[in-house]
Amino acid sequence: MFGLDKQINNDSLNFIVIDGSTVQEPGAKETTYRLHVAIDLMSLALREVNVTTDKVGESLDHYQLTAGDVALVDRGYNQPKSLVPLIDRGGHVVLRYNPHSMTLYERCNEPKGVKIDWEQRIRDLNGQPGAIPVYLCHQDKRIDGVVHAMPLPPEQAAQARRKAKQRARDKGRTASQKTLMLSGWVLIFTSLPEALLDTKSIAELYRVRWQVELVIKRLKSLLDIDRLRARKDSKLADLYLHGKLLFAAVTQKIAQRRFGRAATTMDGDRSITHWRLWRTIANEIKAGLTACFPKNKRFIDDHVKSLCERPRKRKLQGLPDRVLELIIEGQGGGVSLA
Template sequence: MLSGVFGLEQVVESGSLSFVVIDGSTIQEPGATETTYRLHIAIDLINLRLRQVEVSTDKVGESLDHYALASGDVVLIDRGYNQPKSLVPFIDRGGDIVLRYNAHSMNLYEDDGQGGMMKIDWEKRLQSLGKQTGAIPVYLCHDKKRIACTLHAVPLPAGKAAQARRKAKLRAQNKGRMAREKTLVLSEWVLILTSVPVELLDTKTAAALYRVRWQVELVIKRMKSLLAIDQLRARKDSALAELYLHGKLLYAAVTEKIAQRCFARALTKLDGPRELTPWRLYKTIAEDIKSGLNACFPRQKRFDRDYLRAVTERPRKRSLQCLPEPITELIQQCRILEVSRV
């Protein structure tokens, strides 16, 4: 049903050029300190609409395999998607990637001059660039397939590079080890891997395009702030948890559809000047939906006990604060003597 609401069938069947931003988010059950459910979210980068949202357990990681992608899709993805087993088949089907490359989790290769592939040593390669940007031809390999790509290397400004090195050292220190030189070198660079030919997407444009990926973070923030999708009040694997999550996603889809239908002219796209962000608009629509639902389904007195049980505080180590026992006894005595106004 949600696929139909999002219009996913029409998107996949179109086969035309489309920029898609993909990311994930986590949800915790009450009292949990680790991930309970994971949301896999894809948005259309031009009009900032939800294209697809999938719910999985914490056992399912981030991967392009969760999404219905088609030929002509250009996906913007972060470090969590450095997975050749999902990237190579997608590119082979006619898609393209713009990926924040993580040299620690995925190898890239170059021609060794003898018809074979040689793994690239990024510590040496980046040091050879000095502090200059570079577009490096590479191969992304999986099984017996190899895909020609470009690695765009952009050095961080001196101040940010020093800050990145400090953070890398601190992360290693917290794990009880020394930061490797390779890690420190890589921390000073933004590495963007893309299958789009360098003639169409140069280094400067690739870096600028990847920065726009931030829009999916804003979509996730809206879903959490306006729709409270992350405030799960049910236990993992329960029917109530499934109902809650999918109900919230339907809520998000309906909110977006109303915005598109009623304020299409006001919702500017990213391919032109923008004067409005969806935040206040979506907030107003979400409040209107709440009011409408409350009017259609007023609270019934026969459910008061269940309602109070649902909103009761969960068990906690520290009890809710009360008056000291001697004071309550004094009040009780005053009530008996009818000299109390409490």
């Protein structure tokens, strides 16, 4: 775990956007490492990053979330076993709900609960946005929640249904009527009461989740965290990934100190883009490190060796011996084509 800018205030709500990304070792076509990233939505600062292997999936259990934290997460976090404990200790979630992955229940007194019929619930909305009270259950816990349902515009809904049909065909199946109906809607589950944030506000809040995607893009495009040149589970791989996170922490801290709220808050108009800011500061750090730690002549052989090709059966191409002889003779003025 790599803690960066932890901000905890139990007297207010702290909106934390969470997402994951992947890193591959050289030559790999599948995931080698996963980055579990959390940013503070107000400051857009990295709050926490965890590095795991490909065997560890996305989960809220990776993060040190406490009372007052509101986690904004995508479909990959439809997991009652990690959602319920967070809500139970005073945290909250805003989650892109997937009815196929997580079961929610009607608000009723039935001991075993009544599963929600989403087809009927969506029909009852008559194409209008609405809030549906639900229970989120895990083991003996029953948590009050709300699903905010919003219809997609006609063009987007049609496109979503086409994609659903294609995914079903790829698996040799036919998309169900329920799947096609739900494809035309955005469903967001939250443990925050409707009186605090209504459907319109929840929809606007969830759109801001895109900011974590931009942070991950900066980590990869500007700081090259995904250009891993070491094998899985090696000390060099561990050093590289955590070294890049240290690079990100220093870059972020310099940005905060140099530009303050002008670049690091979401509570007003921002005139400075994080992309240009990070790129400028990252280049300054690289230049400073190069100046402070010039290449030592004692290690020049090791430096050259690190730039060489790895051993392999086929050698790097070179000129034929006879061509080399002609070049040498030509340099001495002794080659004639006559």
